[in-house]
Amino acid sequence: MDFDKLTEVIRKLSLEAGDIIMDIYNSDDFDVRSKSDDSPVTAADEAADAHISAGLRAAFPDVALVTEEQAESHSVTANTFLIVDPLDGTKEFIHRRGDFTVNIAYVHDGVPLRGVVYAPAKGRLFYTNATGDSVEEVGELDKNTVGTTVPISVSAPDKTGLMVVASKSHRDQATDDYINKYAVNDMKSAGSSLKFCLVATGEADLYPRVGRTMEWDTAAGHAVLSGAGGHVVRFDDHTPLTYGKEGFANPFFIAYAPGIDLKLP
Structure with a gap:
């Protein structure tokens, strides 16, 4: 896998999907339906999924794709695959609470090696860069130009609290x-x-x-x-x-x- 290309593609697709989602989120009303497992789905889930899937298939035609909104992909068996939740937190979306994300990841040998998480309503974008280190991109988020990225790191936990x-x-x-x-x-x-x-x-x-x-x-x-x-x-x-x-x-x-x-x- 060309990780420079992967980082560029999944970052851009997540931002584009975020725009699609926010157009529907900010509309006066949107339909909510139930899937076969009784979980909710909206037009935003489906539109974002269509956009991300098309982009990933065009960029990486030889890599298997698994996505929540395409049931036929749930039988994929592959050692290497891309996996997508185009709108994670549909309940948060429906209730207009803002805590929903676009998720795209690359998995190899059972390990998610690269990924992007974009919270469009909060303007927060997190992803792994080409070397596998995680960053948060801050400031104005431009689909075509990478802005300021800040390395992120876990805390040193205080076990007493x-x-x-x-x-x-x-x-x-x-x-x-x-x-x-x-x-x-x-x-x-x-x-x-x-x-x-x-x-x-x-x-x-x-x-x-x-x-x-x-x-x-x-x-x-x-x-x-x-x-x-x-x-x-x-x-x-x-x-x-x-x-x-x-x-x-x-x-x-x-x-x-x-x-x-x-x-x-």
Whole structure:
């Protein structure tokens, strides 16, 4: 893979998809439908997916593509693939809460090596650069010109009082029970893959997920966190979370900054 080209393509596609999404987000009204698994989908999911998919297939025709909105791609079996969630956090989008993202990642040998997470309503853009290090691009975001990029890095956690981030839409008692195993200084709630990015920037130390996710929900954020020095492991045995699993469903997991003594369930 040409990582310079990959970084350029996925950055630009995420920004273009963000514009498509925001046009619908800022409209007076938009339709919400239910998919076969009862999860919501909007015109923004579908339009962003069509744009990203076309762009990736044109740029990387020989790389398998998995995307949430194309059910036929969910049977792909490949060692190397691109994986997309065109609008992660649809519930946040529907309720106009702003915590939704565009996620694009590149996976090889079960590891998300590169990724981009763009939160268009918040104007925050995180991605891995060509060398695999993670940055946040700040200032005015131009689709055709890379602006100022700031290296990001996980925190050095204070074990006497961690900063914890948890889901805004999927917080439950099991999550709270696990968080209560730690000394916590402060709690944040965030939607979508932004939670990975908050750990990657040092704005949080720990993100436990005790609930259903799919690989397209997590791969891009996982890549950004890894490029910032963080880790993502399975909840049950603390082995690395891997990708390319049958059906692309994830087990429960923990994303964290090194230095935390992880607790078992």
